[in-house]
Amino acid sequence: MNIIFWSLFLQNAEASDEEEEGRALMIKPGTSSAKEEKESEAFFKKVQEIHVGLQSLRRMVSELENKQKTVLGEALPVESLKKELQTLRDEIKTMASHIQKKLKSVEPKKGEDDGKYIPINARMQRTQHGVLSKEFVELMGYCNTIQAQYRDRNVERIQRQLKITGSNVSDEELDSMLESGQTDVFTQNILIDAQATRQALNEIESRHDEILKLERSIRDLHDMFQYLAMEVEAQGEMVNRVENNIKLSSNYVEKAKDNTEKAVTYQQKARKVQLLLLVDHFVFMIRTFKVLQQQHMMMKSSDCAFLNFKPRL
Incomplete structure (x- = not known):
């Protein structure tokens, strides 16, 4: 059933591709075998595992966003909350790495297109891989975005607290201080003559420590994100056509549903x-x-x- 659906669906998806002109999507005589059926079953099993992984990753990213908002809402977040946030970052990294390996395992082999005839299984697997990779990249891109926004908000808090201490630090100096990786650079040469100033310094150190952990997390995910983004960009046009066909198919289904309801009404009236x-x-x-x-x-x-x-x- 899946193979029949994809054969019809992908013919429409590839109809506008000039590079595919003159190429046929078909099963060559004598190529269907028990081995290929077994490989297809294994492929769909991995695809299902990737779907489950993406759902879990999406929940983690949503939880990360909520916890970051909670941390930003407190002047001095409790240590347990910061640990939970870091644990969640590590879990996202582990899950993302797991999904990347799964995507690599279902990636079509180079040279599967043997001239004029394209095996339907190869085309189906290539399309599935492209759609899943794009979904993964978009999710990781959103994860990077919310972490970058979280970093910027922490930097703003540091700048605000530095003003409270009476320290005039430019943006360039602040960037240099953040990149140095040393928390005590914020406290040296600053007179602590009031309790408010002490609290401001404590928040500065806390925010700086959080930024350092955040930047490590972003760096860890950067290479993975960049590789998959290049893969998706290479086959993005084909994936977009597939998504457009899915949307068109959904519209056709809705129209067919409406027409069916109208037909039933007309039949009842008749x-x-x-x-x-x-x-x-x-x-x-x-x-x-x-x-x-x-x-x-x-x-x-x-x-x-x-x-x-x-x-x-």
Whole structure:
């Protein structure tokens, strides 16, 4: 069933591709075998595992976003909350690495297109891999975006707290201080003459430590994201066509559903009309029968009168 669907679907998806002109999507005679069926089953099993992994990763990214908002809402986040945030980053990294390996295992081999004929399984696997890779890249891109925004918000908090301490630090100096990786650079040469200043310095150090952990997490995911982004870009046009066909198919299904509902309504109305016509016809037949019966009785009465008539002599 899956193979039939994809064969019809991908023919439409590739119809506008000039590079594919003259190439046929078909199963060559004699190529279907028990081995290929077993390989297809293994492929779809891995695809399902990737789907499950992407769902878990999406939940983790959503949880990461919520926890980051919680940390930003507190002047001095408790250590347990920061540990939970870091644990979640590590789990995202592990899950992303796991999904990347799964995607690599279902990646079509180079040279599977042997000239004019393209095996349907190869085309199907290439399309599945492209769609899943694009979904993964978009999810990781969103993850990087929210982490970058989180970093910027922490930097803003540091700048605000530095002003409270009376330290005039330019953006360039602040960037240099953040890149140095040393937390104590914020406290040296700053006089601590008030409790408010001490709290500001504590928040600066806390935010700086959080930024360092965040940047390590972003660096760890960067190479993975860059590789997959290049892969998706290489086959992005084909994937976009597939997604457009899916959307068009959904629209056709909705239209077909509406048309079916209208047809059912029209059919019900037609049945009512037929029933009314049948009743009218039946009433007409009864009335016609009564009229004919009356005429028959009248004719019979006139015949009897004629037979009983005796002329006077």
